[in-house]
Amino acid sequence: MKDIKAIAMYLPQFHRIPENDQWWGKGFTEWTAAKAAEKLFQGHYQPREPLNDNYYDLMQKKTMEEQADLALKYGLDGFCFYHYYFKNGRRVLEKPAENLLKWNDINMPFCFCWDNTSWARSWSKLGSKLTWFDKEKERVYDGNGVLLEQKYGREKEWEEHFNYLLPFFQDDRYIKVDNKPVFLIYRTDEMACFTEMIDYWRKLAKIENLEGIFILGVNSCNEKIGMDGILFSGPSAYWNPIISSNHIEYENRNGIKCFDYETIWKNVMIAGSKKNVKTYFGGFVDYDDTPRRGSQGVAFINTSVEIFEEYLYKLACKNLSQNNELLFINAFNEWGEGMYLEPDKKRKYAFLEAIKTVKEKLESVVQDDNEELTSALKANKGLSGNVEVINTNMEKQNGKFKEYYFLLHRWLQLKEENxxxxxxxxxxxxxxxxxxxxxxxxxxxxxxxxxxxxxxxxxxxxxxxxxxxxxxxxxxxxxxxxxxxxxxxxxxxxxxxxxxxxxxxxxxxxxxxxxxxxx
Structure with missing residues (x-):
């Protein structure tokens, strides 16, 4: 039986860029939001501080070397960088990955997750998309609320995007499945040109002597032609009843929506597989987005390293039962959303040590093919099958009505603009x-x-x-x-x-x- 690679999601927001200076104030990075966080209810774990006040800058090679060493030491097999590519090829937060391409002596296997969401600060045009909580006065930005707009274009734009990605795909450290570079995409449900674009990219990949591209749709309700699989990315996938088939209650603590940590993990275990495409089940460390969203935020309560370790092992077995090669964990360094494996002052290296323990346990049981893993695989296969048909029917209806709602909303917006x-x-x-x-x-x-x-x-x-x-x-x-x-x-x-x-x-x-x- 093959083993499984643990891949942590990686946020490249820890360096200064002109756009953040303009929109959120000079010097803004993820650390700005993390440092400004406040306790909003009794027992609320904020602000969260990195161990040894390690407020690093990703423009420094030493930082990425240390992160790579930390990942390897504790059993992580690579990082999945968020990739931000917008209308007319506009890119932001791209420098850490571009630097990594140049710093080829850093042993950091990696892949990309294209976060193809438009960035906006108001409901105007694009819906409610408040990306960063800002307690200060309004910054300078486009008056219609749009910061960065996502438009896909046609073949010309698709080829330009592919050509940008190509040097990364060709890097020996880029993570592959079946010798195909792994590429994750958010919001495929709203991406009308998805199938055409991926078909075009695969033709371009063939010209460049690549064996293809391994495409995963992140939290996709619709199974689209061109997908190699779907990743349910935690935790948001698992408080969605369409995916988990289980509505979760939450507590209201001083206006903050609070979910119980173990309850969300239990939903991970009952989430069903997709019918026609490979399904990857992703894990998570913790969650608290109040540094970004303030009183409109969501937070977990009763988080513990012990629960994380117990359910991460079960999750790995669940993925092995699906013959999955990759286990995605959210995240390595999402400090503004409370999802980080990096050491902090409260728990130090505990979450990383849990990763290492789980990986060692998996290596042992996979080699021995013992009864523990066998029973876990059987249990997870049963859980997946029980809710598959229910999920498929619910998702199809939900997805259809949701899509038509947003299309008609967009059409009305265009009418309003004549x-x-x-x-x-x-x-x-x-x-x-x-x-x-x-x-x-x-x-x-x-x-x-x-x-x-x-x-x-x-x-x-x-x-x-x-x-x-x-x-x-x-x-x-x-x-x-x-x-x-x-x-x-x-x-x-x-x-x-x-x-x-x-x-x-x-x-x-x-x-x-x-x-x-x-x-």
Whole structure:
């Protein structure tokens, strides 16, 4: 039986950047939020202070050398760096990973997790996305609340992003599965171009003599074509009843939402596997985001190293039962969210020592293939199977309604800005189009494009009995005359529809969700 590699999530926020100076004040880093934290209820563990006041700077090579040595000493097999890449290739917090690429003498295996969330400070345009708690006066920023906006573009932008990642993928230290570089992506449910982009990246990878890319969707409800697996990243995945199939109560302590630590870990153990893709179950150290979100924050209570060690071992067995090669732990250094393995003044090296103990225990039982591990594997297989079908049905319905809600919300925002979707089509040269899907979204699109320069040649629908007076409706089994593009309005199943359409046509296929999000 193979062993499992422990990978800790890694936040590259511990150095000064111009954007943080502008938005949050000169010299702002993760340490700024951590130092400003306050006790907000009785027994609240804040502020959290690193052992020996080690308020390090990630621009210093010595810092990353020490972190790499610490990880190896206590049984961590690598770090998963958060990767921030936005519209038009804008990057932030990229220097630590770029420096690591240059400092190839540092023994730090690594991979990337693309946090593709837009950064904003108000509900305007993008929803409520308060990234950092700020008790001081408003800083200078774009008046609509947007700090960094996420837009994916099309093939040109996808290739530019891939070319940026390529030197990292080619590094000998980059973590791979089946000789493919591991790449995690958040918010795949809201990423309309996911399947197309990953398909394009894999073609580029082949040109560069890579065997592919191993893609994991983080906390994804929808299983999309192009995913190699889904990672349930703790703790947020496990207080989500759609994933855990168990609603968790919380205590309100002086306005702070407080979850019991062991209760969340128990939810980890009952979380079910996805039906059609490999499922990775991630662990967590602790959680308290009040340094970032203040009185709107969430915190754990009754956290203990003993509980962490007990359930981390069970979690490792659960992942082994799924034949998983990787065990993700959140996190190595998320001080602003209370998730860190690094030593602090209260617990010192205790969480790291727990990692080492679990790894040694696993090495022993895997080699011996003893009864303890065998029974644990059987138990976890049973737990996974019990809730799989329930989760699949609940997630599908929840995901569909959630997606349509956000799409209609975005459409209304564009209306409020007097923007018509015809602009996107004209900008891309799509003047003669076909529409796939004549449900609610399809009918709204038809109305949107009336009296514009965009001409609808025909529609495609699974119900060939539909009649529309202004254009022809074709069955999904018919041939499709050439157009400038086919626009798919059945967005929830877009990856499946795109995969089928590309076998029949050699011209652009685009999701209505992608159009809305790129406007």
């Amino acid at each position: 923007k018509n979707l015809s602009k996107y089509f004209m900008d891309h040269g799509y003047y003669r189009i076909a529409i796939y899907g004549l449900g609610v979204m399809g009918k709204h699109l038809i109305e949107e494009l009336k009296n514009t320069e965009i001409r609808l040649l025909y529609a495609i629908d699974r119900n060939p009995q539909l009649i529309y007076p202004d254009f022809e409706i074709r069955s999904v089994d018919d041939d499709f005359p050439r157009t400038d593009a086919i626009v798919v309005t059945a967005t929830f199943e877009y990856d499946v529809i795109w995969n089928e359409l590309k076998k029949k046509v050699d011209y652009p296929i685009v999701s209505l969700a992608h159009v809305l999000n790129e406007m």
